[in-house]
Structures are given as C-alpha cells and as structure tokens.
Amino acid sequence: MLAPQMKQYFTHLTQERCIRYPQRAERRAAASQEEVRPRPPLGAAPHTAGQPSIASSHLAIALSAAVPLRVLALYERQGPDENDLETAHRVGTLLASKGDRLLFRSEVRGETADLFNRLAQALAVLSFASGGIACFGQHFDAQAILAGFFGKEEAKRHCQHIVGAPHTTQPEEVADNEHVTHHLSSEET
Numbered sequence: 001m002l003a004p005q006m007k008q009y010f011t012h013l014t015q016e017r018c019i020r021y022p023q024r025a026e027r028r029a030a031a032s033q034e035e036v037r038p039r040p041p042l043g044a045a046p047h048t049a050g051q052p053s054i055a056s057s058h059l060a061i062a063l064s065a066a067v068p069l070r071v072l073a074l075y076e077r078q079g080p081d082e083n084d085l086e087t088a089h090r091v092g093t094l095l096a097s098k099g100d101r102l103l104f105r106s107e108v109r110g111e112t113a114d115l116f117n118r119l120a121q122a123l124a125v126l127s128f129a130s131g132g133i134a135c136f137g138q139h140f141d142a143q144a145i146l147a148g149f150f151g152k153e154e155a156k157r158h159c160q161h162i163v164g165a166p167h168t169t170q171p172e173e174v175a176d177n178e179h180v181t182h183h184l185s186s187e188e189t
Helices: 001-021 022-033 056-075 082-104 111-126 142-151 152-163 172-188
Strands: 133-135 139-140
Touching: 056 082, 056 111, 056 139, 056 142, 082 111, 111 133, 111 139, 142 152
Parallel strands: none
Antiparallel strands: 133 139
C-alpha cells in the first residue's frame, strides 16, 4: 500500500521539478543525445574539423600561466645557460615526433604532462631571445614578462645582461663592424 503512494509522490515531484527547471531538463536531454566527436584526421586544420583554434585551447591557456613562472625561475638563476638552450632545441625535435600526444593526450600516464612541462620550459628559455617567441597564437617575451614582476628598467637591464647589447637598437652589421674595428685598432697599438 505504501509503495503506490510513494511512486505517485515521486512522480509528482519529478513533474514539478520539470516545470520549475525546464532548462535543466533540456540540457540533460541534449547532453544525452550529443555524440562524442572523434579526433580530427591527420593534417586537418582545427577550424575545418569543427574544433576551436589552438590559440584558444586549454593548452594555450595553460602555457600562458606556466611560461611566465618559468621565466621568473630562470631570472632567479640569472637567466638561461647553454644547457637550457640545448634542451630547448631538443624539445623542437620531440614535439615534431610526439606533438599529437600533447594536443590529444597520450595514453601513457604522465607523458602529456612531461611534454607540456618541457614545452613550457623551452618557451621560457626562448623568450629571452631578442623579441621573444610566438607559439600557439601567443607571444612570450621575457623582458615584457619580467617587467610585470619587477618593472621595465629592471627587466630591460636583466635581459640586456643575459643576451648582451639589445639587437633592436643597432643593426647586426654595425655591431660586427665595430667589433672588427675595435680588434684591428687594438692590434696596431
């Protein structure tokens, strides 16, 4: 006897909730009918496969948070060294062979995280180059990043110390000629 009354009560509650929360019921119905999208075919551009652009992806957003923190860590170490540059170079080769595992998640536990961390470190190292580096629709420039932490003057001073004289203020030929001229004048004396 109690069971039919409870069934009637729960039916009434369900109907009442559907009246009160029609959007929730519609969302649930739509979610249950959505199909799971397969990975886009190799070589397909993201926009043709119905996927959002890589610049607005979770990867780009995560890199926008991770790279500045790594730039700060490199600043605390007095900038990148030769080993950092060599490691960054190897990351390019690694991404060429395993980039899909970074974009679409690897089946091997921890591999995607390792690739992400290597990429973020490489971008942080390369951001110390004159003008920075662009990747996934974003621009990473160590001087601009450090200016946010320490101010423009300190960032400029530090980056000039790391890479030498700023390449943007003088052409490369002038810098080479001045070096040769200085070298020749010191030999004559």
